[in-house]
Amino acid sequence: MQYVIVGIGGQGILFSSRVLGHIALSKGERVVGSEVHGMAQRGGSVISHFKVGDYNSPMVKAKEADVLLAFDQNEAVRNLHFLKQGGQVVVNTHEASFVDNPSLKSWLGERDAKLRTILGYDILKKHMGGRFLFLNVLILGAMCGAGVGSVSIDEVREAVRTLAPARFVEDNIRAVDLGYEGTR
Amino acid sequence: MSTKAILLGNEAIARGVIEAGCEVAAGYPGTPSSEIIPAIAKWADELGTRTVVEWGANEKVAFEMAAAASFAGKRSCAVMKQVGLNVAADPFMSVAHFQLKGGFLLISADDPGPHSSQTEQDSRFFAMFAKIPCFDPSTAVEAKEMVFDAFDLSERHNVIVMLRPSVRVDHCRQDVELKDVIDISRPASFEKDPKRWVCLPSSVKVNHPQLNAKREAVREEFETKFAKYNFEVPAKGKAKLGIIAAGVSFSIVTDILKSWGVDNVSILKIGTPHPLPLKMVEDFISRHEDVLILEETYPVIEMQLNDRTGVKGRWNGWVPGAGELLPEVIEEILCKVTGRKAPEGASPKLKKAMEELNITPRRPMLCPGCPHRASFFAIRQTLPKAIYPSDIGCYTLGVNQGMVDSVVDMGASITQASGLYMAYKVDGIEQPIVASIGDSTFFHMGLPGLASAVYNKHVFVLAILDNNLTAMTGGQSNPGIGDKLRDGDTGRKVDIEGAVKGCGVKWVKTTGAYDIAGSRALVKEAWEHARTHEEPTVIIFRHPCMLLKEKQAVVPVMVDPEKCIGCKFCINYFNCPGLVFDEKLKKAYIDERFCVKCGVCINVCPHGAILGTEGEEA
Numbered sequence: 001m002q003y004v005i006v007g008i009g010g011q012g013i014l015f016s017s018r019v020l021g022h023i024a025l026s027k028g029e030r031v032v033g034s035e036v037h038g039m040a041q042r043g044g045s046v047i048s049h050f051k052v053g054d055y056n057s058p059m060v061k062a063k064e065a066d067v068l069l070a071f072d073q074n075e076a077v078r079n080l081h082f083l084k085q086g087g088q089v090v091v092n093t094h095e096a097s098f099v100d101n102p103s104l105k106s107w108l109g110e111r112d113a114k115l116r117t118i119l120g121y122d123i124l125k126k127h128m129g130g131r132f133l134f135l136n137v138l139i140l141g142a143m144c145g146a147g148v149g150s151v152s153i154d155e156v157r158e159a160v161r162t163l164a165p166a167r168f169v170e171d172n173i174r175a176v177d178l179g180y181e182g183t184r
Numbered sequence: 185m186s187t188k189a190i191l192l193g194n195e196a197i198a199r200g201v202i203e204a205g206c207e208v209a210a211g212y213p214g215t216p217s218s219e220i221i222p223a224i225a226k227w228a229d230e231l232g233t234r235t236v237v238e239w240g241a242n243e244k245v246a247f248e249m250a251a252a253a254s255f256a257g258k259r260s261c262a263v264m265k266q267v268g269l270n271v272a273a274d275p276f277m278s279v280a281h282f283q284l285k286g287g288f289l290l291i292s293a294d295d296p297g298p299h300s301s302q303t304e305q306d307s308r309f310f311a312m313f314a315k316i317p318c319f320d321p322s323t324a325v326e327a328k329e330m331v332f333d334a335f336d337l338s339e340r341h342n343v344i345v346m347l348r349p350s351v352r353v354d355h356c357r358q359d360v361e362l363k364d365v366i367d368i369s370r371p372a373s374f375e376k377d378p379k380r381w382v383c384l385p386s387s388v389k390v391n392h393p394q395l396n397a398k399r400e401a402v403r404e405e406f407e408t409k410f411a412k413y414n415f416e417v418p419a420k421g422k423a424k425l426g427i428i429a430a431g432v433s434f435s436i437v438t439d440i441l442k443s444w445g446v447d448n449v450s451i452l453k454i455g456t457p458h459p460l461p462l463k464m465v466e467d468f469i470s471r472h473e474d475v476l477i478l479e480e481t482y483p484v485i486e487m488q489l490n491d492r493t494g495v496k497g498r499w500n501g502w503v504p505g506a507g508e509l510l511p512e513v514i515e516e517i518l519c520k521v522t523g524r525k526a527p528e529g530a531s532p533k534l535k536k537a538m539e540e541l542n543i544t545p546r547r548p549m550l551c552p553g554c555p556h557r558a559s560f561f562a563i564r565q566t567l568p569k570a571i572y573p574s575d576i577g578c579y580t581l582g583v584n585q586g587m588v589d590s591v592v593d594m595g596a597s598i599t600q601a602s603g604l605y606m607a608y609k610v611d612g613i614e615q616p617i618v619a620s621i622g623d624s625t626f627f628h629m630g631l632p633g634l635a636s637a638v639y640n641k642h643v644f645v646l647a648i649l650d651n652n653l654t655a656m657t658g659g660q661s662n663p664g665i666g667d668k669l670r671d672g673d674t675g676r677k678v679d680i681e682g683a684v685k686g687c688g689v690k691w692v693k694t695t696g697a698y699d700i701a702g703s704r705a706l707v708k709e710a711w712e713h714a715r716t717h718e719e720p721t722v723i724i725f726r727h728p729c730m731l732l733k734e735k736q737a738v739v740p741v742m743v744d745p746e747k748c749i750g751c752k753f754c755i756n757y758f759n760c761p762g763l764v765f766d767e768k769l770k771k772a773y774i775d776e777r778f779c780v781k782c783g784v785c786i787n788v789c790p791h792g793a794i795l796g797t798e799g800e801e802a
């Protein structure tokens with residue numbers, strides 16, 4: 001299973017791959033992935049590769065990702081080339097209308113790719129006082145809700161419980177659940 | 185005990201350092217190496233070792249600290265990024281000749297791409313230049329393993345050994361086995377022996393031939409005893425094509441061939457690129473009709489061959505001479521070499537979608553609320569005609585605000601200010617110059633330049649942007665902060681103002697970075713003083729970095745669309761992710777996804793269109 005996780009520096013995408021890693025390890029699976037640290041973390045485009053299974057290289061090659069998780073819709077579109085035939089995309093959106101773009105629709109059709117959106121900012125504004133730093137777990141919940149990827153919502157909850165700082169565990173779980181409900 | 189954990193490559197390397205019984209470690213942060221030193225401290229705390237682990241003020245300092253600990257018989261290591269080794273090159277070249285005592289590991293992390301560096305130089309070349317052994321890991325697991333062998337090799341041959349992880353090893357995440365610390369209790373004992381420890385020319389006459397002999401002895405070992413790092417992945421049947429691959433390129437090429445289901449290609453993996461096991465490599469070449477060499481980023485293996493005319497590599501253009509060897513790049517090379525149809529490039533449909541949706545890659549920007557942005561704004565508003573030499577740190581992103589005119593390397597803001605002053609002085613022209621430098625960079629290499637400028641009476645203003653953090657590399661401590669790494673270890677804060685005065689600067693004042701009006705007044709005064717007294721002046725701009733998440737006033741803001749005339753002044757001069765321009769409405773607006781409510785932009789709009797909303801009627 002190969003994941004590509006994309007977003008904007010500062011959105012906390014690294015935590016999402018840590019959660020996926022924690023789950024894989026607890027199932028005794030082999031894991032390798034690649035992260036972005038440094039300059040790009042200052043608000044630039046960031047990307048994280050994550051592979052579960054018998055791989056050596058930490059990077060996903062174009063057209064091989066099973067799942068693209070995007071914290072930002074623009075970054076989603078910029079990284080669609082990673083998606084394999086029949087791959088799936090889960091996108092946090094701020095302007096849902098982008099999915100109506102005909103070229104995009106036709107490309108997704110050709111690739112037999114499914115794209116699910118979640119209005120993460122609106123949801124966090126409404127339910128969690130606009131604390132957007134919970135996007136990273138909300139999107140994992142959304143992934144499970146959409147039935148995408150190789151992990152279950154219970155596994156995500158459990159991993160988040162273990163990995164999140166004690167003070168924020170409950171908030172994190174709430175965000176996971178909001179994401180889950182949002183795409184179910 | 186042996187358990188598994190998913191670690192960042194750098195955490196795995198650090199774990200190896202502690203498990204191998206290393207007792208002294210020093211480094212200076214720099215992507216992609218920055219996590220190694222803090223992880224050494226973390227493992228040392230967790231495993232209860234006595235290891236002393238510290239940040240040096242720069243890489244030369246760190247290297248020399250670690251080297252001297254080896255003179256006293258301790259296993260030690262120095263950690264830096266590739267350009268850090270440029271700074272430490274002087275002691276590195278010298279110590280390479282020494283007959284060392286304790287095992288001495290140099291970790292120099294490379295950044296092919298580059299992702300976060302001013303060059304994509306190859307540290308393995310430095311190992312070759314210094315004639316010392318180098319390990320080039322393909323994975324985090326292998327990097328950790330190599331740490332043990334590097335210490336062992338270093339101790340057996342009394343020579344520095346380099347581990348050269350590239351960014352994809354440093355920042356990969358992988359399941360790694362954790363082991364216990366090996367016990368090598370060994371009291372510090374420096375034995376006086378000037379022939380051994382004083383680098384006199386007369387010693388070089390002995391040491392240099394000895395270094396050559398060590399290199400050949402190590403090469404012999406690499407030929408025969410390091411099969412776990414140098415090995416052949418044989419093809420099924422007779423292979424026409426043989427690939428020599430090192431570092432991450434090995435991992436990538438094996439994954440690609442596997443996904444293609446191709447098994448008639450043999451691969452020679454090289455984990456010790458210097459000194460190259462030449463017999464092994466030349467034998468491999470002689471057994472294949474066609475040979476391709478994949479290594480990052482310079483042709484280090486290639487150039488050690490006695491005859492490279494028969495191989496496909498960088499010298500004949502089969503492998504690009506610059507840039508990271510990404511999976512897609514390697515795939516393309518493999519297609520060319522094997523005559524396979526190349527995968528089609530970017531889809532025109534996707535391209536069209538991106539154009540229609542106006543999507544471009546996001547450039548890095550200073551964080552919302554970053555104090556540097558406010559400091560730069562105040563300087564540019566006060567001395568718009570100045571030249572702005574700057575330096576390396578988050579504030580290099582001030583380039584987006586027109587506040588960074590030239591950057592060379594760490595510390596060069598001050599020396600460039602000097603050089604620019606000298607150039608204009610020749611013509612008798614008074615040219616305002618405002619240099620900017622961060623707190624960590626000031627201690628790294630700012631001090632010699634400042635002393636030199638005071639000595640030579642150079643006229644410019646130096647802005648020290650003190651955000652109380654080494655921020656660009658993820659938030660490390662430095663002498664201006666005083667925190668140390670291990671639990672319970674305390675340091676002492678070095679006062680920046682005192683250091684500036686100690687360099688002989690007469691006019692130095694401090695301002696709050698968010699206080700734009702106050703800063704403007706100081707910039708004016710500083711320049712007036714500099715030009716009338718013919719000396720450099722220094723302003724320290726202070727405000728904690730946003731990464732520190734310190735409590736500060738919350739000032740929600742809005743853009744009044746009535747007052748906004750769409751001039752983009754705020755975008756061009758202030759450049760905040762939270763303040764964006766609506767191209768359709770031709771108005772600026774606050775993007776609440778990013779705004780942190782620092783309130784600084786209220787002072788920015790010349791038309792008074794940015795307003796605080798606190799206490800406003802709904």
Ligand SMILES: Cc1ncc(C[n+]2csc(CCOP(=O)(O)OP(=O)(O)O)c2C)c(N)n1
Pocket residue numbers: 212213214215243265267268271301302576577578579594621622623624625626651653654655656657
């Ligand atoms: C010789 C060298 N060592 C290390 C680095 C990596 N590096 C880039 S910026 C930076 C730190 C900058 O810290 P500071 O000057 O305090 O500025 P800030 O990022 O906090 O604004 C470092 C260490 C480098 N580019 N060159």
